[in-house]
Amino acid sequence: MRILETVRAVDRRTPAHRDRAVDGLRALALLAVPTGHWLLGGFTLTADGAIHNASPLSALGGLAPVSWVLQMLGIFFLVGGFASALSYARHTGPARDWLRGRLARLGRPVLGVTAVWAALLALLHYGFAVPEGTLRTASTLVVQPLWFVGVYTVITALTPYCVRVARRFGILAAAPLLGTVAVVDALRYGPYGDAMPGWLSVVNILPGWMFAYQLGVAWAEGRVARRHAWGLLLGGTALFAALLLAFDYPASMVGVPGEARTNSHPPSLLVLALAAAQSGAAILLRDRLGRLLRRPLLWAPVVVINLSAMTILCWHQTAMLAAAIPASYGGELTGLVGAPDTAGWVLARLAWMPVFAVLLVLIGRYARRFEAPWANTGPALRATAGALAAGFAVFALA
Numbered sequence: 001m002r003i004l005e006t007v008r009a010v011d012r013r014t015p016a017h018r019d020r021a022v023d024g025l026r027a028l029a030l031l032a033v034p035t036g037h038w039l040l041g042g043f044t045l046t047a048d049g050a051i052h053n054a055s056p057l058s059a060l061g062g063l064a065p066v067s068w069v070l071q072m073l074g075i076f077f078l079v080g081g082f083a084s085a086l087s088y089a090r091h092t093g094p095a096r097d098w099l100r101g102r103l104a105r106l107g108r109p110v111l112g113v114t115a116v117w118a119a120l121l122a123l124l125h126y127g128f129a130v131p132e133g134t135l136r137t138a139s140t141l142v143v144q145p146l147w148f149v150g151v152y153t154v155i156t157a158l159t160p161y162c163v164r165v166a167r168r169f170g171i172l173a174a175a176p177l178l179g180t181v182a183v184v185d186a187l188r189y190g191p192y193g194d195a196m197p198g199w200l201s202v203v204n205i206l207p208g209w210m211f212a213y214q215l216g217v218a219w220a221e222g223r224v225a226r227r228h229a230w231g232l233l234l235g236g237t238a239l240f241a242a243l244l245l246a247f248d249y250p251a252s253m254v255g256v257p258g259e260a261r262t263n264s265h266p267p268s269l270l271v272l273a274l275a276a277a278q279s280g281a282a283i284l285l286r287d288r289l290g291r292l293l294r295r296p297l298l299w300a301p302v303v304v305i306n307l308s309a310m311t312i313l314c315w316h317q318t319a320m321l322a323a324a325i326p327a328s329y330g331g332e333l334t335g336l337v338g339a340p341d342t343a344g345w346v347l348a349r350l351a352w353m354p355v356f357a358v359l360l361v362l363i364g365r366y367a368r369r370f371e372a373p374w375a376n377t378g379p380a381l382r383a384t385a386g387a388l389a390a391g392f393a394v395f396a397l398a
Helices: 002-014 020-040 061-070 073-090 094-126 132-143 148-157 159-188 197-221 225-248 271-286 286-292 296-307 309-328 343-370 380-395
Strands: 044-046 051-054
Touching: 002 296, 020 061, 020 073, 020 286, 020 296, 020 309, 020 343, 044 309, 051 132, 051 309, 051 380, 061 309, 073 094, 073 148, 073 159, 073 197, 073 271, 094 132, 094 148, 094 309, 094 343, 094 380, 132 309, 132 380, 148 159, 148 197, 159 197, 159 271, 197 271, 197 380, 225 271, 271 286, 296 309
Parallel strands: none
Antiparallel strands: 044 051
16 A cells, blocks of 8 residues: 555656656666666676676577667667757756756766776675676676766767757758768778778767757757658668668677677667667657556656666666676576576576566665765765776776
8 A cells, every 4th residue: 555655646746747758768768778788698607717798699699689679779869858958948047057967967876886896896806706807797897888878978968059950950950960870881881891990980979879869859849740750760660671681780789799790889870770760659659658657557667767767777787797796606507697598598587687676676775875966975085986986997998
């Protein structure tokens, strides 16, 4: 009964103007991040007892379509652009004050997780004799989702400009971003690809992830009609199919060890095609999803997930490591530590995922404090956290 009362209270306290559909889309995209990393990431165990990253996609290429469903960063950037545009429009002070507040909300959890892991590395190595290889693997996994925060921070800083071009050009403001990625892909994958410099792919990072964000800004400005949404859905789907079938793009939306090409780091045109299709579908389903989330039992989990957004992003890999590192002392354990190369491993990993979820909830009870303003921390403590975070970054990126 207490749970039902809490659920109803959450529903009553939700402002009438709150766009529940957008919050629901954000929650869905958030949950796709740990689900994808937990399902499509595995560990092998070496003779010295260290665990190393491995992917079931290396041996089980048939899992690639799963990555099409779980790669929902397009949706995340879409609703991010939508929410940022509305927030910016409501802000009455200088733009720099709005931006400072948004960036602080992104930066605090990142500083927290990296500082904690800097201390954990020393404790695990010197206190529990965890192999250095395991620590390298752990640091790589912890850093893995943080690149997203960095890119999102840069794009958020560009929100005033995104709003300006959306008001002038509407949905067409996203076209040059799509075109830039298409040109870069044509250069690096075309007949003269071998002559192109290695750094060329980096050009795709900003326009590639900004594409859906700009769509979201245009959506918030009322410049995306249903006909535009249908165009995104059908055009994105057609482009996605053409790139896969006629232009030999990798089928997986995430990187596969040993493969020469990757779609996500940096984003390829295939990622933008998927983002366009997802964005079109999301815009078309907005009203239906909003009505569905009027039900308190469905709305309450969405609120909880959104309130814990940065905690989920920053700590979900830690939850998986909290299970895998202790297990590695006992040798291989199917679905957790051991080569992810069989259907049995996939089934076992699915059974392990609720364990990871429980561990994330337990970790999140303490880690969520990093999302709140650090009102009771003095300069010395902040400087210490900064130094620890910097040390972790050096170790992880070395």
